[in-house]
Amino acid sequence: xxxxIFMLTLRQLLLxxxxxxxxxxxxxxxxIALIFRLSESxxxxxxxxxxxxxxxxxxxxxxxxxxxxxxASVIGDELEDGxxxxxxxxxxxxxxxxxxxxxxxxxxxxxxxVPATVLSGLLAIEGGGGAIVTGFAVAVLLxxxxxxxxxxxxxxxxxxxxxxxxxxxxxxxxxxxxxFEGLRFLSIRxxxxxxxxxxxxxxxxxxxxxxxxxxxxxxxxxxxxLALLWANRRLEQVExxxxx
Amino acid sequence: xxxxxxxxxxxxxxxxxxxxxxxGNVVAVNDVSFDLGPGITGLLGPNGAGKSTxxxxxxxxxxxxxxxxxVLGESAWHNPEIxxxxxxxxxxxxxxxxxxxxxxxxxxARLHGLPDVEAAALKxxxxxxxxxxxxxxxxxxxxxxxxxxxxxxxxxxxPRILLLDEPFNGADPRQRxxxxxxxxxxxxxxxxxxxxxxxLEEVERLAEDVLVIIAGRLAASGDFHAIRKLMTDRPYSVSxxxxxxxxxxxxxxxxAPVFGVEVMDGxxxxxxxxxxxxxxxxxxxxxxxxxxxxxxSPTDESLESVFAYLVQR
Numbered sequence: 001x002x003x004x005i006f007m008l009t010l011r012q013l014l015l016x017x018x019x020x021x022x023x024x025x026x027x028x029x030x031x032i033a034l035i036f037r038l039s040e041s042x043x044x045x046x047x048x049x050x051x052x053x054x055x056x057x058x059x060x061x062x063x064x065x066x067x068x069x070x071x072a073s074v075i076g077d078e079l080e081d082g083x084x085x086x087x088x089x090x091x092x093x094x095x096x097x098x099x100x101x102x103x104x105x106x107x108x109x110x111x112x113x114v115p116a117t118v119l120s121g122l123l124a125i126e127g128g129g130g131a132i133v134t135g136f137a138v139a140v141l142l143x144x145x146x147x148x149x150x151x152x153x154x155x156x157x158x159x160x161x162x163x164x165x166x167x168x169x170x171x172x173x174x175x176x177x178x179x180f181e182g183l184r185f186l187s188i189r190x191x192x193x194x195x196x197x198x199x200x201x202x203x204x205x206x207x208x209x210x211x212x213x214x215x216x217x218x219x220x221x222x223x224x225x226l227a228l229l230w231a232n233r234r235l236e237q238v239e240x241x242x243x244x
Numbered sequence: 245x246x247x248x249x250x251x252x253x254x255x256x257x258x259x260x261x262x263x264x265x266x267x268g269n270v271v272a273v274n275d276v277s278f279d280l281g282p283g284i285t286g287l288l289g290p291n292g293a294g295k296s297t298x299x300x301x302x303x304x305x306x307x308x309x310x311x312x313x314x315v316l317g318e319s320a321w322h323n324p325e326i327x328x329x330x331x332x333x334x335x336x337x338x339x340x341x342x343x344x345x346x347x348x349x350x351x352x353a354r355l356h357g358l359p360d361v362e363a364a365a366l367k368x369x370x371x372x373x374x375x376x377x378x379x380x381x382x383x384x385x386x387x388x389x390x391x392x393x394x395x396x397x398x399x400x401x402x403p404r405i406l407l408l409d410e411p412f413n414g415a416d417p418r419q420r421x422x423x424x425x426x427x428x429x430x431x432x433x434x435x436x437x438x439x440x441x442x443x444l445e446e447v448e449r450l451a452e453d454v455l456v457i458i459a460g461r462l463a464a465s466g467d468f469h470a471i472r473k474l475m476t477d478r479p480y481s482v483s484x485x486x487x488x489x490x491x492x493x494x495x496x497x498x499x500a501p502v503f504g505v506e507v508m509d510g511x512x513x514x515x516x517x518x519x520x521x522x523x524x525x526x527x528x529x530x531x532x533x534x535x536x537x538x539x540x541s542p543t544d545e546s547l548e549s550v551f552a553y554l555v556q557r
Binding site: 008011081085086091093236239240 | 338
């Protein structure tokens with residue numbers, strides 16, 4: 001049954017127009033890496049890749065935006081268009097509806113973001129810098145998990161999940177967490193940077209990472225777990241009524 | 245609740261116990277109680293009366309603000325096990341447009357954990373006569389076909405209780421008759437079928453019992469014919485157009501079913517206590533008086549006016 005809901009959700013996501021936009025978004029790092037390579041810049045390729053390309057673009061924009069559009073739609077859209085009733089009127093505990101949907105959104109998010117990370121990283125570093133690319137690939141994988149879980153929860157808490165999600169990505173993580181260091185404990189972006197640095201085994205400054213690797217990993221997993229727990233609780237309480 | 249799908253002796257299939265439901269400051273359902281058993285029950289009321297809210301509470305999709313909605317004596321809210329017994333057909337047209345009709349019903353069968361998914365889906369599709377188009381994408385179905393598809397998905401596990409929210413919306417007359425036949429067959433087999441409608445004739449043709457909901461309250465309940473009699477015994481106003489309204493008014497005033505005539509601004513309005521008798525009388529009287537009739541039309545046949553009359557009673 002879970003497999004069926006997973007496949008159904010994957011099909012829904014693949015047929016969405018926004019998924020095409022996300023595919024185009026995933027191409028942007030590749031394009032920028034190509035321009036960097038062709039421009040023969042005098043910047044150190046590894047530093048530029050870590051700070052600008054992967055740390056600045058992929059982890060800051062591509063990963064959260066992809067997770068937002070996918071996570072907010074997997075259940076939120078079904079509740080809005082009325083098709084959720086076909087899943088919620090079945091003798092299934094709600095977590096059996098929630099988890100396959102989260103898994104489908106996560107798979108698609110990772111399928112878009114991880115190749116974009118690896119290919120653009122390798123392209124920019126001219127085939128070297130394997131540790132950096134691996135570090136960011138793992139960070140993108142785990143960061144996507146936390147983002148998707150949080151944005152699925154957001155869609156169950158509010159009808160304005162997309163707007164709130166954008167505020168979180170650009171205002172909270174993009175601006176405020178850069179100014180107030182304490183907020184980085186509530187920033188998935190900074191968890192991801194901590195993991196990237198940890199896995200790559202390089203200097204923390206290279207990644208602008210504030211949190212240590214173990215701490216970042218614990219925070220990212222705890223965020224995902226708690227968000228899913230709350231989302232399940234919320235889905236158990238969600239009410240369905242005819243649109244007025 | 246066990247999943248044996250057996251009705252418990254003496255326990256109503258569905259019940260509302262002093263149920264109220266409000267959305268913010270708006271009271272959608274106000275202190276409604278009833279018990280329902282096997283057979284077909286029509287939930288009748290004008291749009292916005294609270295019928296849909298009642299069905300959603302019975303289906304465990306809305307939590308009563310006060311009171312309890314029960315299925316076989318157990319709370320419907322927060323109880324996924326009731327869906328082994330219940331089939332629910334929402335009013336909204338939405339289906340998964342990329343799935344074929346067959347896949348849509350098969351999905352429902354699979355989510356119910358049925359042992360033979362294919363056979364159950366084919367049987368349900370045959371019941372609503374969609375077998376011929378089962379392989380077409382459901383997004384291309386007409387509104388009536390989508391309604392029947394939703395019914396097929398709701399009955400695929402042969403539920404003992406079927407809840408349908410405005411199931412005849414968008415169906416053409418032939419499709420309505422077919423769906424009515426399907427529901428009658430289910431009820432004859434011992435199922436409890438409850439459906440909502442704002443159209444009197446839909447309830448009259450199908451329901452054995454009726455619950456009349458007006459402004460969130462239960463205005464009348466019981467045998468449909470007794471309630472229908474309450475409705476038909478009320479005074480009616482009929483607008484009459486003819487080539488000599490004054491002459492026709494004079495001729496009609498002495499007739500038994502007529503107890504008032506009024507000619508105002510060139511229009512004749514007749515008040516009668518028996519619409520059918522009046523409809524039979526007026527052509528004869530017009531012919532005898534040498535008057536040509538152009539049109540007869542009830543002026544207060546809207547369901548709202550019928551309901552308003554019932555509430556006054």
